[in-house]
Amino acid sequence: MTENNKNDRTEDGSDKPERVVGTPSATTEERVVSDASTEEQNGHDGPYAASETQTHPEEQQRRGEKLASLWFTIATIAGIGFVVSYFLFPPNAAGEPSIANPQIGQYSNMLLGGTLTLALFGIGAGMTVWSRNVMPQYEVHSPYDELPSEEEEKGSFSEFFMKSADESGFTKRPLMRRTLIAAMLPLGIAPVVLLRDLGPLPGNVLKETPWRNGRRMFVEGTDRELRVEDMENDPNGMISALPALVDEDYEHGISMDDQAKSVILLIKVPEEDWKPSMTEHTEKDQEQGRDEARINWTHDGIVAYSKICTHVGCPAALYERTTHRILCPCHQSTFDASDAAKIVFGPAHRPLPQLPIGVDDEGYLIATGDFVEPPGPTFWEYAKD
Ligand code: FES
Numbered sequence: 001m002t003e004n005n006k007n008d009r010t011e012d013g014s015d016k017p018e019r020v021v022g023t024p025s026a027t028t029e030e031r032v033v034s035d036a037s038t039e040e041q042n043g044h045d046g047p048y049a050a051s052e053t054q055t056h057p058e059e060q061q062r063r064g065e066k067l068a069s070l071w072f073t074i075a076t077i078a079g080i081g082f083v084v085s086y087f088l089f090p091p092n093a094a095g096e097p098s099i100a101n102p103q104i105g106q107y108s109n110m111l112l113g114g115t116l117t118l119a120l121f122g123i124g125a126g127m128t129v130w131s132r133n134v135m136p137q138y139e140v141h142s143p144y145d146e147l148p149s150e151e152e153e154k155g156s157f158s159e160f161f162m163k164s165a166d167e168s169g170f171t172k173r174p175l176m177r178r179t180l181i182a183a184m185l186p187l188g189i190a191p192v193v194l195l196r197d198l199g200p201l202p203g204n205v206l207k208e209t210p211w212r213n214g215r216r217m218f219v220e221g222t223d224r225e226l227r228v229e230d231m232e233n234d235p236n237g238m239i240s241a242l243p244a245l246v247d248e249d250y251e252h253g254i255s256m257d258d259q260a261k262s263v264i265l266l267i268k269v270p271e272e273d274w275k276p277s278m279t280e281h282t283e284k285d286q287e288q289g290r291d292e293a294r295i296n297w298t299h300d301g302i303v304a305y306s307k308i309c310t311h312v313g314c315p316a317a318l319y320e321r322t323t324h325r326i327l328c329p330c331h332q333s334t335f336d337a338s339d340a341a342k343i344v345f346g347p348a349h350r351p352l353p354q355l356p357i358g359v360d361d362e363g364y365l366i367a368t369g370d371f372v373e374p375p376g377p378t379f380w381e382y383a384k385d
Helices: 035-041 058-087 102-133 151-167 174-198 228-232 256-262 283-287
Strands: 050-054 137-140 217-219 238-243 264-268 302-306 318-320 325-327 334-336 342-345 357-359 365-367
Touching (some): 058 174, 102 174, 217 365, 228 264, 302 357
Antiparallel strands (some): 050 137, 264 302, 325 334, 357 365
């Protein structure tokens, strides 16, 4: 609302009425500049002194109030519509989100986006009408070289602010004030509603995997059960495996979620290469609830580790046979398969969890329990080993 037009003078040298930026030039009828009001406005001392006030006729102000209130009412309805739209598509009978269906998702997005746009637009339009038709217009001048403000200037600003709040009609026009507050409320609630998208608490779903005592394993991407000989035929090699589930709904009998947390690396390490962390029952083992040395969780030199890198979850799928190093290609975290998958290098902060394994009566490799630590990225706050 500020424009410095001190140079605007008429040809005879008298001051020309100044126009306020953002407002149309006032007609003679619209502009009511009484001596009394000028005197009153000139009461604003300091950098915010007002030199001229354009007060709109009461009739125009009333029209403005109604129009602004109409926009605020539209914004209120649209804001409520946003919240209602959010709950309009509940999960289906199986508990799956119905918006997973692309068609329904499209309708949901259109409704949410449309109502939110209308709510914000309604508030903006209402405020524009309000400022252009109800609020009086001032031209104010403020020098830029007087920082910081003096106490007197602060007082002057405070007085000017309070007076402006009064003159804006916010206190005097209850219809407009109430509709504006009503329009703001649904928008204030909207972010709270969206918090629901954080979903239910995960419970133990991230800590538990489908590995159980006696469960056989498939070679990853096949339905072929692994036997001990498969590793023996590939000494010093590595095989990726998954729990042998047979859920008919999924390819290879296992959901993607379960695959993501239960995939393991099977690696054969020569007996003489095991480090003490594997052969001895360490303090760390006891702290983490392991009541025996890790070597007892291997079978005939075959050890199983989670394939999910503990840094940010890439598959750690590169293996260097001669050094027994497992390398994650994403950020080069390196783990030692012969040393309880301890970190040799890189940004990961905890070893790959080990899966206890054995062999059943028919010679198939099996798990003898679940991981004792949750697999996956390090948000479990385990200390660096
Ligand atoms: S995800 Fe493996 S090193 Fe970053």
